[in-house]
Amino acid sequence: MFATDADFKRALVLRDALTEAAHRYYTLDDPSIPDAEYDRLFRALQALEASHPELQTPDSPTQRVGGAPLAAFAPVRHAVPMLSIRTETDVTVAGAHAFDARVRRELKLTDSDPPVEYLAELKFDGLALALRYENGILVRAATRGDGETGEEVTLNARTIASVPLKLRTDSPPAVLEVRGEAYMTRADFDRYNDKQRAAGFATLVNPRNGAAGSIRQLDPKLAAARPLSYFAYGLGEIQGWQLPPTQAVLLDALAAFGLPVNKERRAVAGPDELANFHRDIAVKRDSLGFDIDGVVYKVNRRDWQEQLGFVSREPRWAVAHKFPAQEELTRVLAIEVQVGRTGAITPVARLEPVFVGGVTVSNATLHNLDEVRRKDVRVGDTVIVRRAGDVIPEVVRSVVERRPEGTTEFALPTHCPECSSIVERPEGEAIARCTGGMICSAQRKGMLLHFAARRALNIEGLGDKLVEQLVDANLVHEAADLFTLTQAQLAGLDRMGDKSATSVVAELEKVKHAELHRFIFALGIRHVGETTAKDLAKHFGTIHAVMNADENALLDVNDVGPIVAASITHFFANEKNRNAVERLLACGFEFAPVVMNAPTNAIIAGKTFVLTGTLPTLKREDAKSMIEAAGGKVAGSVSKKTSYVVAGAEAGTKLDDAQRLGVAVIDEPEFLSLFNA
DNA sequence: GATCCTCGAGTTCC
DNA sequence: CTCGAGGATC
Numbered sequence: 001m002f003a004t005d006a007d008f009k010r011a012l013v014l015r016d017a018l019t020e021a022a023h024r025y026y027t028l029d030d031p032s033i034p035d036a037e038y039d040r041l042f043r044a045l046q047a048l049e050a051s052h053p054e055l056q057t058p059d060s061p062t063q064r065v066g067g068a069p070l071a072a073f074a075p076v077r078h079a080v081p082m083l084s085i086r087t088e089t090d091v092t093v094a095g096a097h098a099f100d101a102r103v104r105r106e107l108k109l110t111d112s113d114p115p116v117e118y119l120a121e122l123k124f125d126g127l128a129l130a131l132r133y134e135n136g137i138l139v140r141a142a143t144r145g146d147g148e149t150g151e152e153v154t155l156n157a158r159t160i161a162s163v164p165l166k167l168r169t170d171s172p173p174a175v176l177e178v179r180g181e182a183y184m185t186r187a188d189f190d191r192y193n194d195k196q197r198a199a200g201f202a203t204l205v206n207p208r209n210g211a212a213g214s215i216r217q218l219d220p221k222l223a224a225a226r227p228l229s230y231f232a233y234g235l236g237e238i239q240g241w242q243l244p245p246t247q248a249v250l251l252d253a254l255a256a257f258g259l260p261v262n263k264e265r266r267a268v269a270g271p272d273e274l275a276n277f278h279r280d281i282a283v284k285r286d287s288l289g290f291d292i293d294g295v296v297y298k299v300n301r302r303d304w305q306e307q308l309g310f311v312s313r314e315p316r317w318a319v320a321h322k323f324p325a326q327e328e329l330t331r332v333l334a335i336e337v338q339v340g341r342t343g344a345i346t347p348v349a350r351l352e353p354v355f356v357g358g359v360t361v362s363n364a365t366l367h368n369l370d371e372v373r374r375k376d377v378r379v380g381d382t383v384i385v386r387r388a389g390d391v392i393p394e395v396v397r398s399v400v401e402r403r404p405e406g407t408t409e410f411a412l413p414t415h416c417p418e419c420s421s422i423v424e425r426p427e428g429e430a431i432a433r434c435t436g437g438m439i440c441s442a443q444r445k446g447m448l449l450h451f452a453a454r455r456a457l458n459i460e461g462l463g464d465k466l467v468e469q470l471v472d473a474n475l476v477h478e479a480a481d482l483f484t485l486t487q488a489q490l491a492g493l494d495r496m497g498d499k500s501a502t503s504v505v506a507e508l509e510k511v512k513h514a515e516l517h518r519f520i521f522a523l524g525i526r527h528v529g530e531t532t533a534k535d536l537a538k539h540f541g542t543i544h545a546v547m548n549a550d551e552n553a554l555l556d557v558n559d560v561g562p563i564v565a566a567s568i569t570h571f572f573a574n575e576k577n578r579n580a581v582e583r584l585l586a587c588g589f590e591f592a593p594v595v596m597n598a599p600t601n602a603i604i605a606g607k608t609f610v611l612t613g614t615l616p617t618l619k620r621e622d623a624k625s626m627i628e629a630a631g632g633k634v635a636g637s638v639s640k641k642t643s644y645v646v647a648g649a650e651a652g653t654k655l656d657d658a659q660r661l662g663v664a665v666i667d668e669p670e671f672l673s674l675f676n677a
Numbered sequence: 678g679a680t681c682c683t684c685g686a687g688t689t690c691c
Numbered sequence: 692c693t694c695g696a697g698g699a700t701c
Contacts, residue, residue, distance in 0.1 A: 338687090338688090340686075340687060340688095341686090341687095342686075342687090344686075344687070346687065346688080348688085359689085359690060359691075360690085361689075361690080362689095362690095363688090363689065363690090364688090364689080365687070365688050365689080365693090367687080367688090367693075367694065367695095368694085368695090371694085387689090392688060392689055392690090392692050392693080393688090393689060393690085394692085394693085429695090429696090430694080430695060430696095431686095431687095431695080526685090527684090527685070527696090527697075528685085529684055529685045529686080530684085530685085531683085531684060531685085532684075532685085559683080559684075559697085559698065559699085560698085561697060561698050561699085562697090562698095563696085563697060563698085564697070564698085
């Protein structure tokens with residue numbers, strides 16, 4: 001059956017409606033009709049074209065995914081070469097000035113001429129793609145290739161939803177070749193990978209590789225499954241079109257043709273405004289929704305662009321200022337283990353040095369065995385490295401597809417690499433530890449470094465290099481030995497002059513008057529960090545009170561539970577530890593007076609309170625700090641050790657507990673009267 | 678007993 | 692910064 005005039009009209013109407021909706025949705029990011037409505041129209045057009053193939057046009061929205069897989073890509077010779085833009089290393093304000101100065105010099109401008117106008121744009125992290133429109137219809141898409149000859153990828157380009165199959169104009173140029181970047185949004189990347197992972201298929205390494213892989217798919221159906229997007233930023237061959245006078249107007253014109261043009265572009269005057277753009281984009285970078293490498297500065301006036309011309313195939317009128325990559329690929333050269341001060345065995349990946357996030361990374365921690373297994377990192381693997389948040393390099397995961405033959409899973413050593421003691425991994429714990437204790441030189445070094453650390457005794461000048469030498473030279477075995485060091489001994493060491501040696505000795509002397517909590521923290525008792533050390537100091541006032549406290553007494557300290565209490569008593573029950581502390585104290589420590597939990601109020605000091613319900617005037621926090629300031633303690637649940645339960649409105653089960661255990665229950669006025677007694 | 682929150686410990690590079 | 696573990700809370 002032949003298509004009627006009505007069928008032709010209907011197909012035309014459907015095509016226009018769908019094209020308009022897709023333009024609003026993909027290119028302008030401003031949907032005009034619901035997705036379901038789009039699907040309905042789409043299926044209607046599909047049905048119509050199926051029964052009347054002569055109604056099918058090359059620009060029909062149904063033709064985005066079509067055609068059989070290719071055997072190979074056909075080469076495409078670019079009429080106008082696809083050049084790359086010179087990438088500058090100096091991306092500071094000075095770099096922008098250098099570019100501007102070069103432009104002005106070439107244009108023979110003098111200081112009295114006004115600032116040069118530039119268009120600042122984003123540098124997208126994807127794959128360059130040229131789209132050729134003849135009389136407004138997309139006829140060919142090609143990759144950059146070597147710049148002279150690329151590959152024809154028309155079928156794949158048609159699957160990019162934001163690429164118009166037909167320009168939105170009534171008088172299209174005879175030939176309009178658009179240059180731009182195909183890329184994958186982070187959302188599409190995540191969605192695709194989630195789907196692949198769920199199906200047990202290989203995932204993409206990053207959006208950039210996703211874009212490159214998708215465009216170079218021989219089967220357009222596979223390409224369509226990896227959704228790409230597109231931004232136009234320039235031109236190739238043109239016939240029958242009056243070129244706009246500036247880059248800014250050109251991009252506006254491309255947008256008017258219905259091509260996607262990124263809106264983060266700014267016409268600026270002079271180099272300082274270029275640098276401002278760079279800075280502004282750096283801030284916005286993470287929220288863009290897609291990856292960029294940096295920014296591109298282009299001389300805005302086209303006649304000036306022509307005047308500036310090219311030098312060794314790079315335009316002299318444009319420059320790219322990159323941002324440091326946030327993720328990079330590199331290879332695992334080895335996985336070694338480090339022994340920490342507590343004996344913790346930490347696997348560390350030695351990496352082929354790679355520039356990421358602005359620095360060269362060659363090591364990254366793998367934390368523990370579970371982590372290595374979860375990320376499945378092996379020696380020889382290609383891995384994704386990232387600088388997490390701020391600074392610390394992290395192995396995101398291994399790229400299993402690129403794993404060479406014959407790799408093996410990482411295994412923990414059974415013996416400590418430093419002292420050959422047995423390595424143990426307690427049941428249910430993530431961390432394996434060397435059992436060597438102070439026999440292990442790695443643990444001894446770690447202990448000494450912790451002792452000297454900034455938040456501990458803060459011994460300036462005693463860093464890892466010096467500790468290393470002191471231990472290896474048998475000058476120092478334990479912390480107390482530090483205080484017997486002489487200026488002469490120190491001055492003989494590597495990288496230690498007379499001056500440094502003198503200042504280290506002076507530091508050691510000074511440190512004897514540190515606050516008590518620093519000393520307690522410096523001892524390196526397991527589970528006793530800075531905060532707990534402060535609590536202990538405040539609670540007990542002297543080092544000997546802490547040393548002689550039993551578990552019950554320790555439980556009264558803030559944030560000390562059974563495990564921490566046991567750890568502290570265990571530490572001081574050990575004769576070696578006690579003696580080591582005594583030897584240290586004998587070096588002449590005199591602690592600055594401790595600001596105790598002023599037990600000024602005899603009624604409250606040492607008592608345990610439990611708060612329940614809502615008090616009429618006091619907030620929970622206020623009551624708590626009042627009690628603590630007076631030397632009392634606030635507990636969470638009622639036990640026979642509880643002195644008072646302070647009950648307010650809507651008191652809960654704690655009130656019942658108090659009555660059952662015979663603990664005194666008071667209200668707010670009674671509570672306040674305790675402070676005035 | 679489950680869940681939330683805080684602390685401790687280990688770590689990178691310049 | 693990150694993870695794991697201990698303590699507090701509900």
